[in-house]
Amino acid sequence: MMHPFRCELCGETYVGSYPAERCPFCGAAGKYLLPAAEWMKYGKVEMCKQSYEDCQKALDLELSNYAYYKCATACAESQVTETIFKRFMKQELEHAEVFAKAMGIALPPEPQVSCAGNDVKNMEESNIHENMAIKFYIEAARRAPEPRIRQIFRAFAEVENEHLVTLNVYK
Numbered sequence: 293m294m295h296p297f298r299c300e301l302c303g304e305t306y307v308g309s310y311p312a313e314r315c316p317f318c319g320a321a322g323k324y325l326l327p328a329a330e331w332m333k334y335g336k337v338e339m340c341k342q343s344y345e346d347c348q349k350a351l352d353l354e355l356s357n358y359a360y361y362k363c364a365t366a367c368a369e370s371q372v373t374e375t376i377f378k379r380f381m382k383q384e385l386e387h388a389e390v391f392a393k394a395m396g397i398a399l400p401p402e403p404q405v406s407c408a409g410n411d412v413k414n415m416e417e418s419n420i421h422e423n424m425a426i427k428f429y430i431e432a433a434r435r436a437p438e439p440r441i442r443q444i445f446r447a448f449a450e451v452e453n454e455h456l457v458t459l460n461v462y463k
């Protein structure tokens with residue numbers, strides 16, 4: 293028997309016998325995959341100036357990581373690294389969309405980002421980017437007064453942390 297689920301973070305839908313272990317789209321932990329009937333639609337979030345600035349910075353980070361992983365995917369030297377980069381690329385784009393939606397703005401065009409021509413270097417670079425994002429998201433979650441903004445930063449800090457772990461295993 294298949295059941296409809298929906299991600300509380302990115303809003304993507306998932307149909308399966310059980311909730312997925314993680315959102316297949318944004319990578320959020322399984323606890324954010326809700327039975328469709330319980331799902332609540334989030335649009336623009338009323339937020340303070342600090343939170344808005346934090347979301348803006350996060351949006352820039354996500355878009356630049358998206359563009360970096362896109363380049364790394366195109367340059368990947370093996371099927372394994374291509375698989376990892378490709379999934380992370382898509383997850384970062386989902387994250388960017390979540391921040392833009394919360395801010396009530398359209399997704400800005402992706403920045404021009406270049407990457408190294410080899411996997412080892414690209415994995416190292418990605419490591420640095422992910423580390424920066426994690427630190428910043430934890431900080432932003434801590435100071436955000438809005439529950440939804442805290443939720444987004446917390447959930448994505450976890451996802452970026454898993455990116456880091458995966459990169460370290462496969463580098």
Ligand SMILES: [Fe+2]
Nearest residue numbers: 299302315318
């Ligand atoms: Fe999701």
Ligand SMILES: [Fe+2]
Nearest residue numbers: 354383384387
């Ligand atoms: Fe991300």
